[in-house]
Amino acid sequence: MVTESPIFITVLLFVASSAAASAAWSTYWFNNKSYKRNGLLEAFKVLNESGHRESRRVVYALHDQYNSNRDEKIFIESDLNRRAVEMVRADFDQMGTFVRNRSITKNDFLNAYGETVFRCWRALEPHILTERQQRHFEYYMKNFEWLSDEAIKYWQKR
Numbered sequence: 001m002v003t004e005s006p007i008f009i010t011v012l013l014f015v016a017s018s019a020a021a022s023a024a025w026s027t028y029w030f031n032n033k034s035y036k037r038n039g040l041l042e043a044f045k046v047l048n049e050s051g052h053r054e055s056r057r058v059v060y061a062l063h064d065q066y067n068s069n070r071d072e073k074i075f076i077e078s079d080l081n082r083r084a085v086e087m088v089r090a091d092f093d094q095m096g097t098f099v100r101n102r103s104i105t106k107n108d109f110l111n112a113y114g115e116t117v118f119r120c121w122r123a124l125e126p127h128i129l130t131e132r133q134q135r136h137f138e139y140y141m142k143n144f145e146w147l148s149d150e151a152i153k154y155w156q157k158r
Contacts, residue, residue: 039104043095047113052091056120058084063123075127085127088120089141096143099150106150114151121148 046052062081065074076082095117098104110117121144132140 037105039098040108043098043104043109044112047091047095047116052087055084055087055091056116059088059120059123066123066126072126072130075124085124089124089128089144092117092120092147093141093144096145096147099147100143107154110151110154114154117144117147118151118155121145 058081062074062085066072074081075085095104095109095113099106099109125145128141128144132138
């Protein structure tokens, strides 16, 4: 009895190839999920640091002041204000880049920080739009703006 028939070898190769492809896909999927989870944890670490939280508090207060007098200079009139604004802008533009490029899971990030992103964008929107005009660069902080828009869509679905 000969077990090395062409059909037996073909079936064996197909089964082995399918198993290898399945193992490769599973490995890719788990690594990708782990990569995104680690990215999300790193994002949370950055955004939860006291200096970053304090900067957001300053930005919220600046927005209240801006609403009462509509003077955009409030965002840069002191070093404290300027540093807080710069930190919040950079944080959320960077987070927008990570989410947009799928380095961080969008729904998980927006579940935790969607409201904060939206509030910070609304607080800094007049300042950022002025910066875009002054820099002659329409893409300035576009990832931050995009992330805020995504936060709105996310919460409208909930």
